[in-house]
Amino acid sequence: MTGPQSSTLQAIKYSRAGLSLSAGSLQVLDQLRLPFETVYENVANCKDGHHVVRSMKVRGAPAIAIVAALSLAVELHFVLTSTPAVFPTALSVQDFVDHKLNYLRTSRPTAVNLFEAAARLEKVVVAAASAMNATSASTANAYISAAETMLEKDVEDNRSIGRHGAQAIIEAAAAAGADNTVQVLTHCNTGSLATAGWGTALGIIRELHVTGKLEHAYCTETRPYNQGSRLTAYELVHEQIPATLICDSMASALMNTRKIAAVIVGADRVAANGDTANKIGTYQLAIAARYHGVPFIVAAPSTSIDLNTATGADIVIEERAAVEVVRVSGRKVPASDEAAEATSAPATETVHVAAPGINVWNPAFDVTPSHLITCVVTEHGVALPSTSSGAGSQPSIDMKAFLAKFAQ
Ligand SMILES: CSC[C@H]1O[C@H](OP(=O)(O)O)[C@H](O)[C@@H]1O
Secondary structure, eight states: OOSOOOSSOOSEEEEOOOSTTSOOEEEEEOTTSTTTOOOEEEOOSHHHHHHHHHTTSSOSHHHHHHHHHHHHHHHHHHHHHHOGGGOSSHHHHHHHHHHHHHHHTTSOSSOSHHHHHHHHHHHHHHHHHTSTTOOHHHHHHHHHHHHHHHHHHHHHHHHHHHHHHHHHHHHHHHHTTOOSSEEEEEOSOOSTTTSSSSOSHHHHHHHHHHTTOEEEEEEEOOTTTTIIIIIIHHHHHHTTOOEEEEOGGGHHHHHHHSOEEEEEEOOSEEETTSOEEEETTHHHHHHHHHHHTOOEEEEOOGGGEETTOOSGGGOOOOBOOTHHHHEEEEEOOOSSHHHHHHSSSOOEEEEEOSOTTOOOOOBSEEEEOGGGOSEEEETTEEEOOBOOOSTTOOOBOOHHHHHHTTOO
C-alpha cells in the first residue's frame, strides 16, 4: 500500500510489509528543507516518528497523527517478524502498543488528532487482544490495519471537506451578489503537506479551483516557520493555482482593498464550543475578518474536534524555541545571474535576523473564539453557530450536537 496517488505533493509515503519477513516502509518529506530541497527521510520506528514530528520535519494536525501511528506500525511489524519472542502473547503486543503510543503523545501537545488516533488505536488493540483465539500476530495486524486506514480515510475526508466548503463559500458569495468566482485568503499550510493528501482549508481552495470557481487565492507567509511562503506557496505553484503571497502584516489591508469572499484556515484542535486552536496569527485574522465583514471559515476533519475540551481556554498552546523566530533558513542568492548559471543550485543556509540578546516569545498556536468563526467545515458538512442563548451571551458552535447527527 502506498500513500494516496494524486497530482498533489506527497508528505507521506508508506508501503505495507510485503512477505512476512519484509518490513513495512515509511518515508516522510522533510518539510524543513522545502521548497528548495525535496528529501524523504526514512521512519523505521517510534523514535524516528517522534523525532520527525517534534522537529517539524513533518507537521500539520492530520499528518502528525498519521505519521506517528504508522511509525508504530512499521516498528511493530519489524519486531513481530524479526524477534517474535518479544511478543509471547497478544497481551504483550497490547502492552507494547500502549507504551509506544504514550511516548508518541509527548511529541507535540496542541493538535488533538494525535491523541484522538492514539485513543482509538488503543481500543482497536484491546479488542483484538481480547478476541477469541487472539495471537500476537492477529493483535499486531489489527493495529497495523487500523493505522493504515488512517491514510486513505484522511484523503476521503479532505475531499469531502473541500466539496462542503467550496459549496458554502460559493452560495454565500452568490447571496451577497458577488461574481461567479471568488478570491480567498488562507493562513499557514493545510494542504497535502499537512495531511495524507488534498488538504483541509487548502482542499477547499483546490475544490474551488478544479470547479472553476476560484478567481485568486492569497496566502500569508505565516511567520516564524513560514508554512505559507515555503509550503502553501509551493503547493499552489506546483499545481498552477492562481495565487499571491502576502506578509502576515498585510492581511487587513488586503481585506480592505480586495473582494475577499472568505478567510479559510485549518485547525489543530476545535473545542466543544467551537473555539479553535490554530497556527499563531489565526486569531488576528479572525478579528480583521469580522471588522471587514469577511466570512471566517475553519476547515477540519472530525478527528480535529475535541469534545473532551469544553472551550479554547482549556487548550494547551505549544511554545517553541526562540531560534525559530530569530533565525531564517533559505537559499543563498547568487551574487549575479551569471553566478547563478555558472554554479549548481546554491546551498541552503541559515541566517540570524534579530538583535542578539533580545528575548523571544514563540507560541506556535493561538485560539480563535467561536463567536468570530462563521462556520466549521468538516467531512460531514458545515457546523453553524447556534443562536446565542441569554442576553449578552456570544453565539457559539455546538460541535457535540453537530457530530451527534453523524454518530455511527
Ligand atoms: C490540516 S491542519 C494543519 C494545521 O497545522 C499547522 O500547524 P503546524 O504547522 O505547527 O503543525 C497549522 O496550525 C495548520 O492549520
